[in-house]
Amino acid sequence: MRITFNRIFKLTLIFSIILAFYIILLNYNYPYVGASVKVTNENEMIITEIEPKSWAEKVGINAGDIVLEINNSDPMLHSPANYYGLLEQVSTIKVLENGIINEYIVPTSLFGYQSLFITIIPLTVLILSLFCIQFVYRSNKEVNLKSAHLLNIFLLVIAMAYISASGSSRGEVISRYINLTLFLLVPVSYLHFIHQYFMELGKKLFSFNFIRFGYLLIIINLLADIVLKMLSVSFDINRLLNLSSFLLLLVLTFVLKFAGLKKIRYSEQAYIVKILIVTNVLAFTPFLLFFVLPYLIFQKYVFSPTFLAAFLLLIPFSLVYQFLATKIYNIEFLLGRLRYYSLLAIIPTFIMVGIMLTLKESNPTFYPIKLSVYMYLTLVLVFYAKEIFDFRFRLKRFSEKYNYQDSIFKYTQSISKSSNLEQVVSELKQVIVDVLLVSKAYFIEVDREEHLTFIDVNAKESDYGPYVKQIRKATNEIGKIVEIDRGFVINVGETEDKSYVLLCLSILNTPRLTRDEISWLKTLSFYTNVSLENFLKIDELMQHLQRVETEGQNPGWLNKLLFSIEEKQRSNLAKDLHDSVLQDLVSLKRQCEIALVDVDVDSTQLKKQLSEMSSSMTKIIKTTRETCQELRPQLLYDLGLVKALNKLVLQYQDIVDFDIRLNTGNFTVNLDIDTQLNIYRIVQELLTNAQKHSKAPQVLIILVCIKDKIVLHYEDNGIGFDYSNQNDKTESMGLSGISERVKALKGSININTSIGNGVKIDVEI
CATH class of the missing domain: 1.10.287 (Helix Hairpins)
Known part of the structure; x- marks a missing residue:
């Protein structure tokens, strides 16, 4: 019959299950005692060490006690105690303590403090490993890769090495040889799997001769253990040989992977090797530092090997997670944290x-x-x-991965300093690469006929070619996200004739975007769209200015265009705040209120914290609504200029200490929305100036229509100012803006003021 990896794996699986049952039976028949012994020159067996919280400590056995009988026989005939120095596989024991002979019966039990590390955790590891194994096996049925079978064997090796350690700790011969073989096989089988995995990817990290050397070293240790026991050589020599070999194999593992990383440092697989190296360090370092090295140097250890072996679980489960679920966690984030x-x-x-x-x-x-x-x-x-x-240090993080909140803050700070479209796009690409599992981001422009009119200069056809359909699909709306096998496509802005799309790719397959990531990306796209519109409008304006003659210092059409751009910015920003931030805050407040209702009555501190959160969110919602109203007066669009002015006056009346009278009479003139907006902004600016500078007890505003003219009259009895002094522009900046708006409406303005005589302003449109 032909021997294949599949058959080898099945035989290994059957053997592992049989061994697991054997170890469980051994643990039941001979519970863990937790005492070490040695034979003195006087041919007496003395207890040298008691493990904390073990059965031996519990019943009162102490270091220095003399063992008289084990299982009603001469202790020198008890192999685990005589050769391995372990007081295990014991049913009864008789010891001499301070001249008093005490006899103890070891009860059979599966549960206890020591059984947590000796039985329960190892069995849990085996069950989890078998679960991962069946997942790997099913995934490999069609392709039948050799590396997948090696991975399954490695998973079994590490699980059974952990389980067999409990039998070895009792001095049971079969478990001892099995554990020794599997213990040394862990790094060797790991190297074998990595070598085969990268060979199947077309990369050779290291020579197979190193793996042959590892298998040979296992055989040498096994034979040495048998021979030295037959020659009655001290077991300490065996242990030193075994630990030295394990240390050598681990060092070899690190060296080979670092050398392999150097070979492929410019390829996509370099990222995986980095992850393997970090996983090795985290898994093996505790075992090396707290058991292997202390024992080799001082013949003592800091922590029990059964406890430290639990760190080895990082290797199999991280491998399954990385290579088979195609979800690569970010190594830079891990290292940074x-x-x-x-x-x-x-x-x-x-x-x-x-x-x-x-x-x-x-x-x-x-x-x-x-x-x-x-x-x-x-x-x-x-x-x-x-x-x-x-x-x-929120702006100087070791890694920005998954740092959603601070990254938005940094991004807005960056684009506020940008002076052109290219800088905004560059900042956007950088923040996405820093935060998400993205290695490349390409900027693409798509026209209304869905033709790709501009493609990032760094993008190759092999990068964007397979995703042209998804790129076109993303042009439907701002913030639209289309997920692909290696990343996603997102619409970050659009104009009347173009859409601006970002293609974000990873070097490996990535998992689906989470809800937080989608929300974060949409927020970025809204911010970016506002900036893109601003720069595009400015670019169009500058190009137009180059084609026409100058119409004075500030032409009327230019002022009107600038005010139109300003209002559009305000409107877009108000919509973005209302549709994204405000809605999220309202939703969060509702969740907080629901939590307050459902929370346990006794949870006073939690209720207090939730109440404070709810109160804070109410203030933020109110402030955001007021900001949206100020940026885009919705009442003006819905009910007209008169209603909007009345609402504006009421808002100011609540925050100022002077009396405001507004008289609009029977103002019923139908005006276009741009004219209404400009009049509204003029009144708003007048009230702002009165609040800041006038110190007036009363303000009067009249809006009437006389024949074909609209007349706006403003009057206050404040301190006034010297408007004729053109050198002092501090107080007249608001009036300058008002004058520019009036000029854009092709109207006239008359300002009458002096120091101590208040201010009168008449606007005719």
Whole structure:
């Protein structure tokens, strides 16, 4: 029968399940005792170490006790104790403590504190690994890739190495040899999988001879373990050989991957190798630093290997997540946050260690209470300091990935300083690349016939060619997002004859955009559209100015055009605020109110926080509505000029300390919307000037129609000013704007004022 990877994997799977049941049975029959022993020169077996919270500690066995019998027999005949130095596989034990002989019976049980790390977690790991394995197996049925079978074998190896460790920790011979083989096989099978995976991608990271060397080293360790036991050589020598070999294989893994990264650093696969290296560091470093190196140097370890082995789970699950679900998490964000939190944790670590040592030495009686109080206060200070750092450095983040709120703030700051369309587009592309899983962004213009009239100079046909249909589909509306296999297409702005589209691509397949990402992108597109319209209008105006003769310093048609552009900007911004920000705030307030209703009655602090949030959102909603009203007076469009002026006067009357009288008589003239807007802005500017400068107790505004003319009269009894002094423009800036508006309407303005005699202004249109 032909041996294939598929058959090897099935046999390995069956063997793994049988071994798991065997280990469970062993754990039940011989619960974990948690004691180490050694034989002295006087041929006595002495207990040398008791593991914290183990059964041995619980029943009162102490280091230094002499073991008299194990399972009603001579302890020297008990192989786990005599060779491995482990007081395990014990049913009964008799020890001599301070001249008193104590006999203990070890109860059979599957549950206990030690069983969490020895039985429950390893079995959970096996179940999760089997779940991942069946997912990989089903995904690989059609393509039948060798790398997928190797990945499944690696998943089984790491799961069974973890499970067999519990049998090995009891000194059981079969479990010992299986665990030794699988323990060393973890880095070797990992290298084998990576080598095959990249070979199938057309990249050779390293020679297969290194993998052969790894398999040979496993065989050497296994044979050495058998031979040294037959020769009755101390088990410590075996352990040193095994750990040294494991260390060598891990170093080899790191070196080969760094060398492989150097080979392919300019290819798309370099990104994956980076992720593999970081995953290796996170998974293996705790095991190396806290067990392997301390034992090789001092023959002692900091943490138990069964606890540290849990970090190895990062490798299989990150591999499945990355390579099979095609969802690559961002390595730069991960590294950035690790650097950030590592820096923040340095000082609190020293403070906590100092507190623990000081309290334990000064007053051991109340040590737990005092420690809890100090730890609580320290953590409060740490969290408070973190909030300050996050705010202070919000524009200097280690990584901008997924930093939606601060990125919008930075983007608006950047485009406010932009002077042309190219700078706005460049800032937009940069912020999307920084925040989302996007590596390239291309700007494309599409006309109304859906022809691509302009394509980013950096874009190749292979980049945008497969997505022309999606690009055309995105031109329907501003903020329209069309997702593709490697990213998305978004409409960031449009004019009467063109749409402006951004094609955003990743080097690998990306998951679907989340709701937060879609909302963030739409907000960016609305901001961008306003800026694009501004710059396009300015460009059109400058081109037109070059083709016509100058009509004086400020031609009437130019003023009218500028005011029209200004009103359009105000209107667009008001719509954007109302349709996006305001609606989101209202929705958030409603959710807060619902949470207030549903929250537990006893949750006083939470209710207080939610109430404060609701109150704050109400103020923000009110302010936003007032801003929208000021930017775009909706009442003017709906009910006309007179109603809008009455509403404007009422709004000002609430915030000023002078009396305002408005007389519109029977003003019923039908005016076009531009004229109504200009009159409305003139009155608005007059009231603003009165509020800032006049110090008048009374203001009178009259709007009437006399024959074919519209007359607007303004009068206040304030301090007035010297309008004839042309050198002081501070107070006349508002009046200058009013004059320009009147000029755009082809009207006339007469200003009568002097210091101490108030202001009178007559406008005729």
